[in-house]
Amino acid sequence: MSDTTPERSVQGVGVLLSLTALLLAAMLMSLMAGAQWSTPVAVWQALFHPSGLVVEDLLIRTTRLPRTLVAVVVGAGLAVAGALMQTLTRNPLASPGIVGINAGAMFAVVVLVSMFPHAALWAWYGGALGGAALAALLVWMLALRGQSPGGPLRLVLAGAALTALFNAFSQALLVIDQQGLDTVLFWLAGAVSGRPLTHLWPLMAVTLVALMLCWPLARSMNALGTGEAMARSLGVRVYRLQGAIVVLVVALAGACVAMAGNITFVGLVVPHMARRLLPADHRLWLPGCALLGATLLLLADVVGRCVLQPREVPVGVMTALIGAPLFIVMLRRQGRRHG
């Protein structure tokens, strides 16, 4: 990836603007959608001239607004985490879900819930971050260390093995502790609803700060994309940059899993979609990933709310059901290109 020509950048900014418009439209839709669809006017009323007497206002402000905001932040965070991992490993298949970071964070939360059923929410969040960090460390030890990382397959397989490991342990704990199962099951499935905003703002802050910290690193990431040796000769401190990226990935993925449970495939698929739309420059690509990730998670949530009424499909299930086929299509495309 290299810096791009002016006209490509202008084009890229145009794409970013249209993605922003798309995101706003998706947010509006998410505020409107539910068992009873609201009109845009009602949404406007609820947001800016709320009346305590109208049920619809309450519904929009206390239920739909929080889940919309959570979906935006989580979607953006996961998509950027995936993009950063793909840059770091130069492996188009890397993403927090694939390499087992999500599973690690979930395992940590399940351990917490079964050992301390009354743990405070911040303990959940801390646990999720710790689990994500542990999984990242293990993946690094298994797949990335050493001279020859072994290509895309080794990382993916090590991640699959780690995911299996963490899931086996989580499942085991849940079988032993059945009350815990009831508490965490919906969270495990990945959901953006039923999360009171008052508890979530520290995590949202972590995610947003991590997202912003990507910006000053974007130029060096462009250099890293051309290879470590090249980046070094361009004056990038490669190890420090790689360390920073790992910290950002763990913070983003850990916070997002703590907020929304297991949401997979956003981090894998979104960077690829963004790569098709935008020039290969991290300063444009990363914001594009964030916007697209937020939009997609919102849409998945809206669809999940509507397809099985009166029940809700957890948004993590929706992203996997949409993302997995896309992933397979992507593989087939790639296979064809390389013969």
Next chain:
Amino acid sequence: MVERTLRLGRFSRRFLPTAWARVAALLLVMMLVLLVSLALGRVMLGPGALLEALMNPHAPTGLIVRELRLPRILLAALIGAALGVAGWLLQQVMRNPLASPDIIGVTSGASAAAVSYLAWLAVPLGMAGLPVAAMLGAAGAALAVYTLAWSHGVTPLRLVLTGIGMAAALGAVTTLVLAISPLTTTLSAYVWLTGSVYGANWSDVSSLALWCVALLVPLAALMRQVMLAPLDDALATGLGLAVQRHRAALLALASALAGVAVAWGGAFVFVGLVAPHLARRLSGYSGTAQMVLALLYGALLVMLADLVARTLFLPLDLPAGIFVAALGAPFFLALLIREVR
């Protein structure tokens, strides 16, 4: 390592005495674990009482030992053996030590089918259909992965990646069913998803044993192809092998072995990954010996796991799958980390 050749008229076979000594030692350990498992449980038996229960058809403890414990232990051994061989075969065919039946979607297909069965069909049809549903799910998923990975033939890389995608999609289906079904279903489904041999009886043992024999015979006939599977495709084609046809046959065998194992025991995940690793680490390069070792390690792993699960937290009887992960996983991680170094 000294290799010997066994000759019997026109038939000759090379073998590694050390590897086969290891097989004999493992069999001894297994017998020991079998006896200990028979003796331990809520009713503890001394050596004398165990002998009496086994020999005397009218002993008061005979029912516990012969009708409850023995079939359960044998079923555990069969499941472990089938998964161990399936994992070994897949690692051979995929040319990757990290491949396992979970990776090509077999286990997740079986899981999705079994959980759906538990949620919607268990009440009208009874539990007898569960193995059938799981087997159909496993076969369907394996077939789908194979078809989707096909483009001018199947390469191990595409197969693994497609399998991971398929496993994720089917995992989502499982989660969805769990989330929308009542909590009682969720609990029994979780036990199934962890893997358990609780309540095994002799008819389970005999039907699984029959399946295993039926699948191991063609595998024995294909042993040469298995040993050549790790070769580069171009090289193997150059040597005159029908690479794609053999690969399809071996994959079908591995999926079927894993499918029947999970059909009777639930989604034991780690056996297919760990047992072949143990076999590869602890024996030389002799193909058949390695396979037999993978089979025995798999059997031993599940037997031990069930023994621990049954007795460690008496009177609780936990699913054996928990302890497969607990026993196998740390070991596996240590192996992997050492391998990288």
